[in-house]
Amino acid sequence: MSQTMTMMFEVEDLAVASPATVSRCGMVFMEPFARGFDPLLTSWLERIPKHVSAFAEKFTFWFRNISVVATRLVRKSLKQTVATSDDNLILSMFNIMDALMAPYCKDGGLEVMTDEEKQRLPKIIEPLFMFATCWSAGASCDNESRGKFDSHIRESMKEHKIEMPYPKGMDVFQYSYDHVNLQWVEWMTTIPKYNCDPKTPFSELIVPTAGVVGYKSVIHALLVIGKHVLCVGETGTGKTLVVRDKLLNYMDPVYVPMFINFSARTGANQTQDLIDSKTEKRRKGVYGPPAMKKYVIFVDDVNMPQREKYFAQPPIEILRQWMDHKGWYDRHPPCAFRTIVDIQFVGCMGPPGGGRNPVTMRFLRHFNFLSFTEMPDDSLKLIFSTILTATFALGFPDDVKAAVDSIVIGTIDVYNTIRRELLPTPAKSHYTFNLRDLSKVIQGVLRADPKTTKELKPIIKLWVHEAMRVFQVRLESADLYACHVLFTAVT
Numbered sequence: 001m002s003q004t005m006t007m008m009f010e011v012e013d014l015a016v017a018s019p020a021t022v023s024r025c026g027m028v029f030m031e032p033f034a035r036g037f038d039p040l041l042t043s044w045l046e047r048i049p050k051h052v053s054a055f056a057e058k059f060t061f062w063f064r065n066i067s068v069v070a071t072r073l074v075r076k077s078l079k080q081t082v083a084t085s086d087d088n089l090i091l092s093m094f095n096i097m098d099a100l101m102a103p104y105c106k107d108g109g110l111e112v113m114t115d116e117e118k119q120r121l122p123k124i125i126e127p128l129f130m131f132a133t134c135w136s137a138g139a140s141c142d143n144e145s146r147g148k149f150d151s152h153i154r155e156s157m158k159e160h161k162i163e164m165p166y167p168k169g170m171d172v173f174q175y176s177y178d179h180v181n182l183q184w185v186e187w188m189t190t191i192p193k194y195n196c197d198p199k200t201p202f203s204e205l206i207v208p209t210a211g212v213v214g215y216k217s218v219i220h221a222l223l224v225i226g227k228h229v230l231c232v233g234e235t236g237t238g239k240t241l242v243v244r245d246k247l248l249n250y251m252d253p254v255y256v257p258m259f260i261n262f263s264a265r266t267g268a269n270q271t272q273d274l275i276d277s278k279t280e281k282r283r284k285g286v287y288g289p290p291a292m293k294k295y296v297i298f299v300d301d302v303n304m305p306q307r308e309k310y311f312a313q314p315p316i317e318i319l320r321q322w323m324d325h326k327g328w329y330d331r332h333p334p335c336a337f338r339t340i341v342d343i344q345f346v347g348c349m350g351p352p353g354g355g356r357n358p359v360t361m362r363f364l365r366h367f368n369f370l371s372f373t374e375m376p377d378d379s380l381k382l383i384f385s386t387i388l389t390a391t392f393a394l395g396f397p398d399d400v401k402a403a404v405d406s407i408v409i410g411t412i413d414v415y416n417t418i419r420r421e422l423l424p425t426p427a428k429s430h431y432t433f434n435l436r437d438l439s440k441v442i443q444g445v446l447r448a449d450p451k452t453t454k455e456l457k458p459i460i461k462l463w464v465h466e467a468m469r470v471f472q473v474r475l476e477s478a479d480l481y482a483c484h485v486l487f488t489a490v491t
Contacts, residue, residue: 139369
């Protein structure tokens with residue numbers, strides 16, 4: 001370096017910096033809120049097509065009075081499944097807005113739009129902007145906080161006289177906007193009726209609920225415009241199952257899924273080699289999937305890799321290098337830079353803790369967050385009742401078929417009671433129950449044989465056996481009596 005050159009580093013924090021290091025550096029510190037969000041809005045308005053940016057005045061009003069206020073509410077008063085940054089929530093909203101407006105932002109602008117689309121455009125921008133706000137800031141919250149977010153966004157829309165507010169009856173995450181018929185519709189009305197095949201393996205069954213349909217729809221919209229998606233949530237909320245089903249069965253053939261599972265021992269070289277092995281040379285220094293294809297790389301358990309001494313996670317750093325620079329260096333001489341095109345990422349991870357590590361915000365900032373919350377009891381009843389009804393229709397007596405709802409409700413009651421009353425403590429750290437435990441009970445009941453089951457009593461015995469195998473066997477002696485009383489009360 002010459003004397004006229006300066007080297008500057010932008011660090012995330014000074015967690016591992018010594019006092020000597022700090023004292024020898026000139027520090028320029030700026031809080032994110034000091035800059036505000038208006039530069040992000042200005043940048044977005046300059047990027048979108050002119051016939052859409054013509055509504056800039058309305059966008060600015062909604063942004064400042066609804067979206068920014070909602071983002072600050074999430075940051076100060078609500079709980080997120082995985083922490084995000086304010087800028088990430090705002091940019092996520094713009095990404096969703098881009099995805100929703102894609103049919104109206106074709107090359108050529110107004111010239112290639114039909115007369116019907118030109119008439120619809122002024123009417124749809126308001127509800128789509130509300131939808132984007134809810135599925136960016138609101139979709140990063142946990143279950144309890146979503147209820148508070150729902151109340152806030154409805155009051156905010158009423159205060160600012162939004163012409164097309166969300167319907168009443170269910171929370172805002174249960175609705176989608178139909179831009180053809182210009183009305184809000186429930187997610188479940190957007191899909192055909194589901195018929196459960198009892199011969200399908202239990203682990204592959206996905207009974208659609210409003211939440212599942214909503215997640216898949218938002219994921220699809222973001223992937224089509226080339227954005228990265230990160231699904232976060234506790235164990236057993238169905239993140240991996242939903243994403244795999246979406247990528248394998250409901251995407252255009254141009255999108256080719258690639259699956260990577262991270263573990264504590266995954267290294268950067270393994271990750272780089274796996275992706276490199278699936279790419280083909282396009283031209284000098286440029287690699288990608290086969291011609292006319294696009295890789296969607298699904299990374300499961302993103303935050304499992306171990307952290308190094310100074311908190312770096314090598315597999316994540318190699319992915320972050322691609323996101324920042326669109327490639328990485330070949331490890332073999334002459335070590336040329338390898339640009340990789342036509343790939344994008346979908347990730348799944350749980351909140352930090354229990355072997356899962358915090359992930360640098362420099363990596364997470366590239367993603368749209370979707371928080372998979374625990375399903376409400378109504379959704380659980382719908383899922384397991386559908387599965388049991390389809391199975392019991394194969395030769396079981398009528399009294400067994402009539403007991404489906406009782407079996408499902410009883411299982412849910414046992415699950416909720418145990419989670420509420422038998423909390424984990426330092427001495428009982430294994431008292432952690434999730435939706436996988438609930439599904440194991442139902443899966444055990446599905447093993448009943450119609451040839452030997454001629455009445456309801458064997459089904460009840462089987463249910464009690466499976467519930468005790470899943471729940472009671474993990475309890476300590478002092479809690480066994482309480483569990484026995486619970487089973488007696490339910491049956």
